[in-house]
Amino acid sequence: MKVDLLGVINLSGEEGFFKELTEHRNLAAVPFAGRYRLIDFTLTNMVQNDIANIGVFTLEKYRGMMDHLGSGKEWDLDRSNGGLYIFPPALSQDANEFRGDLSNFHLHRDFFLRSKENYVVVSGSNILSAVDYRDVLREHKESNADITVVYTKRELPCKYCRPIRFGEQNRVTAIGSRGFQPTDETFYMETVVLSKNLFVRLIDEAIARGEYDLLQSIIRSQLNRLHVHGYEYRGTSQVIHSLRSYYRESMLLLEQWGAINDFQHVYTKIKHEPPTRYLPGSAIKNSLVANGCKLEGTTTDSILFRGVKVGKHARVKNSIIMQKSVIEEGAVVEYAILDKEVTVKRGQVIRGTVEEPIVIKKQTIV
Amino acid sequence: MAKKNVVAMLLAGGEGKRLGALTKHTAKPAVAFGGKYRIIDFPLSNCTNSGIDTVGVLTQYEPLELNRYLGIGSAWDLDRRNGGLTILPPYQAQNGKNWYEGTANAIYRNMSYINQFDPDYVLVLSGDHIYKMDYEKMIEEHRLGGADVTISVREVPWEEAPRFGILNTDDDLRINEFEEKPENPKSNLASMGIYVFNWDVLKRHLIQDAGDAESSFDFGKNIIPNMLFENLNIRAYKFKGYWKDVGTIQSLWEANMDLLTAEPEFDLYDPSWKVYSVNPNQQPQYIGNAATVESSIINEGCHIEGEINHSVLFHGVEVAEGSLVKDSVIFPNVKIGRDVTIHRAILADGVIVEDGATIGSPDGEVFVIEAESLVKKNEVIKEAIQ
Numbered sequence: 026m027k028v029d030l031l032g033v034i035n036l037s038g039e040e041g042f043f044k045e046l047t048e049h050r051n052l053a054a055v056p057f058a059g060r061y062r063l064i065d066f067t068l069t070n071m072v073q074n075d076i077a078n079i080g081v082f083t084l085e086k087y088r089g090m091m092d093h094l095g096s097g098k099e100w101d102l103d104r105s106n107g108g109l110y111i112f113p114p115a116l117s118q119d120a121n122e123f124r125g126d127l128s129n130f131h132l133h134r135d136f137f138l139r140s141k142e143n144y145v146v147v148s149g150s151n152i153l154s155a156v157d158y159r160d161v162l163r164e165h166k167e168s169n170a171d172i173t174v175v176y177t178k179r180e181l182p183c184k185y186c187r188p189i190r191f192g193e194q195n196r197v198t199a200i201g202s203r204g205f206q207p208t209d210e211t212f213y214m215e216t217v218v219l220s221k222n223l224f225v226r227l228i229d230e231a232i233a234r235g236e237y238d239l240l241q242s243i244i245r246s247q248l249n250r251l252h253v254h255g256y257e258y259r260g261t262s263q264v265i266h267s268l269r270s271y272y273r274e275s276m277l278l279l280e281q282w283g284a285i286n287d288f289q290h291v292y293t294k295i296k297h298e299p300p301t302r303y304l305p306g307s308a309i310k311n312s313l314v315a316n317g318c319k320l321e322g323t324t325t326d327s328i329l330f331r332g333v334k335v336g337k338h339a340r341v342k343n344s345i346i347m348q349k350s351v352i353e354e355g356a357v358v359e360y361a362i363l364d365k366e367v368t369v370k371r372g373q374v375i376r377g378t379v380e381e382p383i384v385i386k387k388q389t390i391v
Numbered sequence: 392m393a394k395k396n397v398v399a400m401l402l403a404g405g406e407g408k409r410l411g412a413l414t415k416h417t418a419k420p421a422v423a424f425g426g427k428y429r430i431i432d433f434p435l436s437n438c439t440n441s442g443i444d445t446v447g448v449l450t451q452y453e454p455l456e457l458n459r460y461l462g463i464g465s466a467w468d469l470d471r472r473n474g475g476l477t478i479l480p481p482y483q484a485q486n487g488k489n490w491y492e493g494t495a496n497a498i499y500r501n502m503s504y505i506n507q508f509d510p511d512y513v514l515v516l517s518g519d520h521i522y523k524m525d526y527e528k529m530i531e532e533h534r535l536g537g538a539d540v541t542i543s544v545r546e547v548p549w550e551e552a553p554r555f556g557i558l559n560t561d562d563d564l565r566i567n568e569f570e571e572k573p574e575n576p577k578s579n580l581a582s583m584g585i586y587v588f589n590w591d592v593l594k595r596h597l598i599q600d601a602g603d604a605e606s607s608f609d610f611g612k613n614i615i616p617n618m619l620f621e622n623l624n625i626r627a628y629k630f631k632g633y634w635k636d637v638g639t640i641q642s643l644w645e646a647n648m649d650l651l652t653a654e655p656e657f658d659l660y661d662p663s664w665k666v667y668s669v670n671p672n673q674q675p676q677y678i679g680n681a682a683t684v685e686s687s688i689i690n691e692g693c694h695i696e697g698e699i700n701h702s703v704l705f706h707g708v709e710v711a712e713g714s715l716v717k718d719s720v721i722f723p724n725v726k727i728g729r730d731v732t733i734h735r736a737i738l739a740d741g742v743i744v745e746d747g748a749t750i751g752s753p754d755g756e757v758f759v760i761e762a763e764s765l766v767k768k769n770e771v772i773k774e775a776i777q
Contacts, residue, residue: 059675060691098465099672283694288674295670299659300426300690303699307685309678316427316675316691319660328675 028159031142031221032071032079034064034150035239036087037114037126043268045384046364051083053150054090055271056347056365058278058288059315059328062093063265065293066153072100073290074158076146078107080136082129084114093294100292110136125237130228137225145224147239149215153274154262156216161256165218170254172223172244174200175216177258185266186212187240189255197253200245203266214258217244272362272382275328275345279311298331306337322352336371343379361385393473395445395508397530398590399438400501402494403431403518404451404481409639412761413739418450420518421457422643423722423740425650425659426688426703428668429460430637431518435467435476436666441526443514445474447504449497451481451490466669479504493608499597505590513593515586515610521646521657522634523664524585529628533587539623540592542566542615543585545630555581556611558627566625569615580627583634586610592623633657644737644757647703647720651686671723673706681712697727711746717753722762736760749773 036053046055053064064081071079079102083090090111096102097109115132130137137145144165146158156175165173174197176189188201189211200213224243231242244253263274298317303309310325317332322339329335330347336354343360350367352358358369360377364387369375373391377383385391407419414422420431431448438446446469450457463469464476479501481491491497498505498515505513512530524543533541544558552573559568559578570576596614600606606613618625633656637643649657659666673692678684683698692707697714707724710716714731719738727733727744734751739762744750747769750760755773766772 282677283679289692291674292672295672297665297667297670299666300688300704301676302660303684303687303689304653305686309684310682311680312678313675314678314689317660 026075027077028075028162029143030074030076030158030162030218031137031140031145032076033130033145033147034067034071034079034081035126035147036064036090036150037082037084037129043271045268045386046271046362047086049086049387050089051086052265053081053083054087054093055265056330057153057265057271057275059313059330061288061291061293062090063153064090064093064150065291067148067150068094068100069291070155071146071148071158072102072292076158077102077104078140078142080110080112080133082112082126082133084126084129087111087113095294099294107140112136126239127228127231127237127242130239131232134225134228137221140221143221144218145221146216146218147224148217151265152214152216152262153265154214154258155260156214156258158218161216161218164256165254168194168254169252171251172217172219172247173254173256174244175214175218175256175258176211177214177262178210179212179262180210183212183264183266185270186264187215189213191255195255195257197244197248197255199248200240211255214262218256268362268382268384269380272345276326276343279313279326279328282313296331307335322354330365339369344382364389367391392507395474395510397443397445397512397514397526398474398505398508398510399443399446399514399516399526400498400505401431401434401438401446401448401516401518402497403448403457404454404491404497405517405519406452407519407638410643411640412759413640413643413737414453415761416453416456418452418454418457418518419638421460422637423705424521424637424643425647425666426690426705428666430521431457431461432467432666432668433521433523434516434518435464435469436664437522437524437526438516439467439469439667440664441524443526444469444471445508445510446476447479447501448476448518449479449491449501451497454478454480460669462669467667474508477504493606493613494610495597495600495606495614496608498593499601499608502594502597505594510590513588513590515584515588517584519638520583520634520636522583522630523632523657523666524630526585526587529585529630530587532628533626536626537624538587538626539589540615540618540625541587541628542625543583543630544580544627545583545634546579547581549576549579552576552579552581558582560627564627564629566619566627569611569619571611580629582611583630584611587628592618640737640759641757644720644735648701648718650688650703651701671706679712682710697729697731719751728768739763742766745770 102109112133190199192198227243236242301318304321307320308323313328315331319334321337322335324341327344332349334351338355339352340357345362347365350363352369353371355372356369357374361375361383363385366388367385368390403420407414469476635646676693679696682695686701687699689704690706694709696712697710700717702719704721705723710727711729716733718735722740725738725742728746732749736751737759741763744766745768748766749771
């Protein structure tokens with residue numbers, strides 16, 4: 026069934042929190058869980074909620090992401106009506122300075138004006154969750170709110186999350202800064218629902234005032250003026266904000282696999298890789314393995330992306346090995362993140378620690 | 392429609408009786424192979440990799456699964472504005488004709504499909520072999536040799552030649568005789584059922600054959616012998632490389648096992664000749680703490696806690712702790728419980744094996760567990776179920 030929501034994935038507000046993996050790509054394109062990129066999770070979630078008109082607003086280093094998304098076919102978004110739109114910043118020669126995510130929305134405001142949907146959901150790409158956007162919209166309408174923001178409770182402190190405070194009836198009173206009060210338990214999930222007309226009006230007003238930040242100008246500065254409602258998301262979520270949280274959430278996948286995680290429905294780009302080959306002598310334990318790998322050595326507690334090779338007597342432990350990386354005979358990789366197409370030569374040793382996993386840059390030969 | 396140099400016609404209507412339970416509700420070309428593929432992926436990928444973008448797929452027997460799998464041909468890059476993949480089922484005509492009555496009849500009934508593209512050559516393929524072949528090279532040789540027909544052949548061991556359709560040629564590879572399963576073969580060149588025809592020549596012969604009340608409307612039995620009788624220039628094209636007829640349970644199992652050798656002759660991993668298939672969109676495979684996996688190929692979406700040795704696992708297979716899967720082929724979405732032992736078996740789609748069951752024996756005959764069936768707790772199955 027159709028849902029009256031226009032999807033917006035806002036990447037222009039996302040900072041490169043961990044430069045090692047985002048030197049060549051934006052955060053949305055960071056590979057995750059063996060065969061996905063971070064953006065797959067939000068995009069799939071929108072599609073699963075029957076949102077059929079989605080704009081991805083990007084800022085920089087978006088080549089990899091564009092290649093990944095293509096026409097949106099894998100997400101069923103190659104449509105004559107709506108579908109997937111990718112909006113790189115609309116820069117002009119005389120004003121080529123990026124001022125904030127709102128300017129990106131403003132420059133592409135025709136996307137909002139032309140779409141038939143009456144409501145907009147804006148989300149980032151680095152919080153992986155299964156927010157039911159239909160339910161958010163329902164609660165948004167029922168509470169007669171002007172703006173609804175999605176929050177979640179977390180037992181673990183989240184250094185990079187924004188704490189959120191409420192008054193009566195879940196009316197939002199404040200949204201803090203990242204890392205401001207790590208003892209807080211309720212966090213903003215960088216997801217907001219509001220009517221399209223209000224959204225466009227607030228963007229126009231903010232731009233007229235010379236303001237360019239979505240969170241500051243559209244939410245925080247309106248808290249006293251408009252009714253900003255909080256919607257509680259009760260499911261699980263993974264927040265990927267730093268190299269450490271990326272590594273930790275990846276390792277958590279292995280601990281919980283089969284119990285909580287179900288990525289069966291997550292769409293991603295098809296690569297036509299053959300199944301993975303396990304050769305004589307291979308020993309694999311507690312690992313997530315994508316297709317197209319050729320495994321001869323020992324791999325434990327690790328995530329192997331598509332087309333990885335682990336040679337004879339090589340040992341991979343507590344590591345994340347990205348697409349088409351090769352660990353040659355007898356090499357050892359422990360507590361490490363190998364970006365795409367890294368080669369670890371025969372007998373070489375790469376060893377990090379749980380707290381400080383070593384990151385090897387894309388296409389490096391060690 | 393714009394003119395095409397080549398139109399491929401893929402015969403995919405066969406029942407595949409010798410595959411037993413595997414083709415009970417599925418056409419043979421849709422039978423699973425190699426952990427991820429269906430048999431038809433190989434000729435279709437060959438077409439794509441050979442630059443042939445116009446493929447008619449002739450269906451007849453149990454077409455539902457095959458049709459669903461083929462879709463509009465997107466998986467093989469055959470969703471094209473001009474040409475692309477077209478499913479050609481039998482249809483009712485004014486003369487009362489209904490089902491396809493033979494391989495040649497199936498093509499004859501679809502002459503208007505081919506005519507739209509006004510091709511120079513028609514490539515006739517079948518959907519029951521595992522191989523990689525650059526059809527473009529065969530067509531090029533056909534063209535250079537000024538042939539009317541070219542038939543792809545491979546050399547088989549002399550002692551096996553009586554099992555095949557054998558083509559006798561002169562030194563120049565011009566075919567002068569076709570013998571079906573000859574007792575005393577004069578050559579060891581076996582036909583692979585892959586033909587290149589000049590379209591005008593084939594068209595004339597199809598029309599002629601259709602008017603012959605005695606004919607069984609078959610390429611091997613009628614069309615080729617008639618062409619030989621007419622003394623047309625029919626040439627053999629020697630193919631070298633892996634080629635396997637997977638028409639029986641034993642040969643299908645063997646072809647799967649062939650993929651598990653240290654350096655398989657049939658390389659699925661060659662980036663210059665990718666084999667395309669419909670992607671079931673599965674999560675990565677998870678190999679658990681208690682698992683042992685060796686000498687096997689495993690597809691996405693599997694969850695393995697037991698021991699997998701020398702086996703092929705398709706997507707979505709679950710194997711619980713304490714179980715052993717050896718020398719077997721496990722089709723998609725099979726669930727295997729704890730302490731199960733499986734030897735030399737093909738478990739078709741969606742089979743459920745409960746705890747403690749035993750299937751097959753280490754040196755027994757290879758057999759099939761039918762799709763969607765249930766193997767009960769502690770049940771022992773050592774004989775083939777017919």
